[in-house]
Amino acid sequence: MSLVAIRDLTVGFDGQAALRGISLDVAPGEALGLVGESGCGKSVTWLAALGLLPAKAMVTGSVRLAGEELLGAAPATLERVRGGRVAMIFQDPSSSLNPVLRVGAQITEALALHQGLHGAAARAEARRLLDQVGIPDAARRLDAYPHEFSGGQSQRVMIAMALAGRPDLLVADEPTTALDVTIQAQILELLAALRRETEMALVLISHDLGVVAETCDRVAVMYAGRIVEEAPVEALFERPAHPYSWGLLGALPELEGPRRRLAAIPGGVPEPWAMPPGCAFAPRCPRRDAGCDFAPPAPRSVGPAHRAACLHPARAEACLA
């Protein structure tokens, strides 16, 4: 059974759709990558699932955690889930920590909420968590303030705080985007190590295909509020089916081999108030025909565990590395 089952999730802000019907499953222990460009709804999906969007957001559909409905659930239910069964970390670690509270206090707050730990026991556990995420001199660093940590260390602290509730799922929203590449490497290695140790599932939200490729088992590609392709990681990178997916791969410069002109996707993402009636990618798509403008295509199977929402998916041609 799925750990999380999202069905027909839509989100609107001020009458404009940000999410236009997402269905997605996360299996226990799996690492799922959510890829797409800014505004495609990849973060909104999870903020909506956990009830973290501002009150003006209109959310419909269903999000079930191990069978329990989260949308519209009582505050007490959501507070138990957040940071407990589902933890979340964010893009900008330095501003995601409360600047006036000691790091230890911020971790023990989560321990008190989800493990019932207080006082010396909480402090000992917080120290262990900091140790686990690779903060040197953990005991002393508990009393430090967030500004005394670098960006990479702050993200480690965020991860320690997320681990405090022993979550079944960690949602990492662009966890390395604000970090330098060598520090990004450290954090990715840490996430991989934690997954080996704890068997928790991971949803990695990223605009960076490379980050998702090396970390995840399965990938969902989002475009303009919908999932356009879902596949095991090898299948997506070797046999991308949706033209947007191969556009994304083609737009990425190589690090080795001959340099080629980048296959840039023409145009830009449609604005929410000017969404095409059919496939949202059609205006930029080389394979577009009249049928594409009729209605948004439904996802269909293009291979084992591989689905694409496209009337003309590419098949088998290994287009890019």
Place this chain on the structure above:
Amino acid sequence: MSALLEARGLVRRYRMRRGLFGAPVALRAVDGVSLALAPGRTLGLVGESGCGKSTTGRLVLGLEAPDDGAVLVEGRPMPPPASAEWRRLRARMQMVFQDPLGALDRRLTIGAQVAEPLVIHGLDPARMPALLAGVGLRPDQAARYPHELSGGQRQRAVIARALATDPSLLVCDEPISALDVSIQAQVMNLLQDVQERLGLAMLFISHDLRAVRQVSHRVAVMYLGRIVEEGEPDAVFATPAHPYTRALVSAIPRRGRAGARIVLKGDPPNPAARPTGCAFHPRCAHAVARCSAEAPVLAPRAMDGRIVACHLAEAPLAEAA
């Protein structure tokens, strides 16, 4: 060598204060950087935050005066900032920044902003539409305001404005970092087209190794205010000579990378507390006693002429990247 622009031993110090009661600390943002830009070629300047690459860009343009060293333009010293001669020279050397919205005036139309440098420098304002067309903007977009365009279109407008005075040098400081992947490819292609058409030289400053490799003819890797390695991009990224470059290349996320990379310990170093000797030695897996005592000189190594600042450069480093 017939360099368009040459920088010799640039040094830039800043004073900064820490906290309410702190005394100012001097730091060397740029610590002896020499580089040469050939006409019609691109030099990529790559490194992590705080390595001094952006400061180098400003020094090269004369936007800041170096504390030591000199910038030569076509063999003649850079005139003092804000002098009439400097302004004349500046028309031939333009800058493109990371944030196009910040670089544009929100109250003026795109057309007016692109025409502005034409007017200022006594050129023909009627060239404006051609400049817009040259960067792939439609004629009707001349009447738009910056907030009415997408991020990629804004960056095109910034590039059109930079090209208005027929510059022979373009300094691009993280020109694609704020853009989505598919738009990044468009802008990189545009910069390459423009260079081919107009034969201008470029200094391409970026933390993104893939982008730097894509657009550059030469690449220089910076660490803590100094260039540690310089050479042809393919060679530098395929067989990096400096241990820092190796770590940087290895840190780039890609499929199958997890667990097989050089992960640097610790955080990017603080320019205000520069380690002795080779600044990289505290994070270097190969460091020997000499590295902490003596700063290596940037020089061509015997085996292949690669320019590298490492005491161990002559002996090939054993271990797979």
Place this chain on the structure above:
Amino acid sequence: MLRFFTIRLLRAAVTLTMVVTFAFLVLIASGDPADIIMGSDAPPEAIEAFRQAWGLDRPIWVQYLSYFSAILSGDLGRSMRDGRDAIVLVAERIPATLALTLPALALKLALGIPAGIYAALHRNSMADRAVMVLAVAGFTIPSFVLGLLLVLVFAVQLGWLPSGGQESWRHAILPVITLGIGGAAVLARFTRSAMLEVLGQPYIRTASAKGVAWRAVVSHHALPNAAIPTVTIIGFMVGSLLAGAVVVESVFSWPGVGRLLVTAVANRDLAVVQCILLLVAATMITANLVVDLLYGLLDPRLRSGKEG
């Protein structure tokens, strides 16, 4: 730390010198104290004698220097009007002023901060809009207008409260309200915007995402951060405890420092004016220093010189 205090002390000294000099020049340039205090129909010999007694016949710069050196030796001079020590005259009035400004400060805090927090938490609601309209009204209406309005309604029309004087606590009610409303309005607006700024910060989302209940997010995560900018404005209010009531004291005939200042200026009673200005400047400077130290207490980023 030492460096910080040295700089602050030097700056305070410069400020105080400027205050003294400015007051001296303005008062000397704007009229002869002898004429005003003795009356214009006094015999010329009497005026001349007064001048000699107070040293007013000396060149201005000599007067200034002797005045300045007296201040440095701790002598704030005597009132030209009744010859008593200026500092004593002023000190006598301080309790009356504090009797207005302290309750007014309490009113500002008690009204302004909760209103600002409530408005921020219920942004764009009717309550928020009402608070903001009242706040704008509260700080755009000048205090003498508000004071006169209150007198008209509660003293003249309804006859509930006295319109002036200092006989009982009931006399203090209208002036305290007049003083408090404007400050509460400023504080409400300030608290609201500080709170809104903080509520939009990523760490607030982090707190929610780890399962902290909304009430605790507000009290434990948002308020301590919103307090940092709000302290500045409260510090300013504390700094004006002595001098913030000049207008209101005049409107309500309240015998405090403010009214003393008005009389002393009218009489060109230099020593008294200087004494009040010095006192006011010193309280302002002290309040500012306390604010800066409070910053350090509230915001760990300013406390340490380290950076990660």
